[in-house]
Amino acid sequence: MNQIQLDSELIERVISQERKAQFQLFELTKRMVYSLAFRMLNDEELAHDVLQETYVEVFQQIRNLKHPEALISWMKTIAARKSIKAGKRQFEFDQLDQHHDPVDNQFDSWFDGELLDQAIRALPPGARAVFMLTAVEGYSHKEAANLLGISDSTSKSQLNYAKKLLKTRIQTLLRA
Structure with a gap:
C-alpha cells in the first residue's frame, strides 16, 4: 500500500482551518479512509457515511492533535472507530474452539x-x-x-x- 506523505505546511494550513488545505487533505487521503471503512463494513453506503463523519471529526478536532506528524494514523484511528460504531450490530463473533489448529500460511499459487x-x-x-x-x-x-x-x-x-x-x-x- 502506498504510504501517504503530508508536508508540515499542509498540516499547519489544515490546523488553521484553511478550506483549500482541508480540501487538499481530503483529496490526498479519501481513498485510504474509504478503503478502511469499506473493508471493515463491506457496505458502500455505510463506508461513505464513515468517510464523511471521519472528516467532520478530523476538521473539528485537528487543533487538539498533539503530534501533527501522526495525522494519518490519527485519521485511520478515527475511521476505524467510526466504522466499528457504524457496524456494531453486524459485528458478531462466531464462537470458536479455543484449541484451534494453527493456520498454515503457505499458498501454492499466485493471487492478486x-x-x-x-x-x-x-x-x-x-x-x-x-x-x-x-x-x-x-x-x-x-x-x-x-x-x-x-x-x-x-x-x-x-x-x-x-x-x-x-x-x-x-x-x-x-x-x-
Missing part, C-alpha cells in the same frame, strides 16, 4: 490484490473487523479487542479463524 480483497469481504463481520484492525492496520490484539469490546483471546481466535477462512476461500477462488 483483487482476489484477496474479495476473500476479505466474504469473511464474517466480526472476523473481518479483527483481521482488518490487526493484520492490515497493525493494531495489537489488545487495542483491537478494546475497540471492538471483546477479549484479547477472542481477538486472537477471530484472527486465526479469519486467516483459515481466507486461505480456504482463496484456494477455492484459484481453482475456479
